[in-house]
Amino acid sequence: MSLDALIRSIEVADIDAVAALWEEAGMAASDLSREAADEITAKLERDPELFLVAEADDGVVAAMMGTWDGHRGRIKRLAVRSDLRRGGLGRRMAEELERRFLERGIRRIRLEVWGHNEAGLAFWEEQGYQLEPEIRYFVRNLDDSDDPC
Secondary structure (H helix, E strand, O other): OOOOOOOEOOHHHHHHHHHHHHHHOOOOHHHHHHHHHHHHHHHHHOOOHEEEEEEEOOOEEEEEEEEEEOOEEEEEEHHHHHHHHHHHHHHHHHHHHHHHHHHHHOEEEEOHHHHHHHHHHHHHHOOOOOOOOOOOOOOOOOOOOOOHH
């Protein structure tokens, strides 16, 4: 399904829609929705032009968070509304974020995909990303959270 959606930077008015989209995509448990909204709000204070949404007539239908740590660009949390997946919108979002990275001089990108997310793994391989089997990902929470992210 082809969709004529406007890809733009996130705005404050999009926060709840993006949190709901993440929840629909399985990226935020319903009891963490407020936490997701807080994460989105915090991201608006740093590199908001790298946090993209796709907007169609019925509102926000996709979101992708880009970040820059001073060394590499990172892509986080690509979510496309379930009825619009496999229609090219995720690819368009990735291309736009890559264009914005290049505008800022960012030439290297990393992203993480959960090992069980076969569709996500296939998507990024289709976009030309290479799986790096030698890198292991460690996490540590500095609070009482057991969130693996």
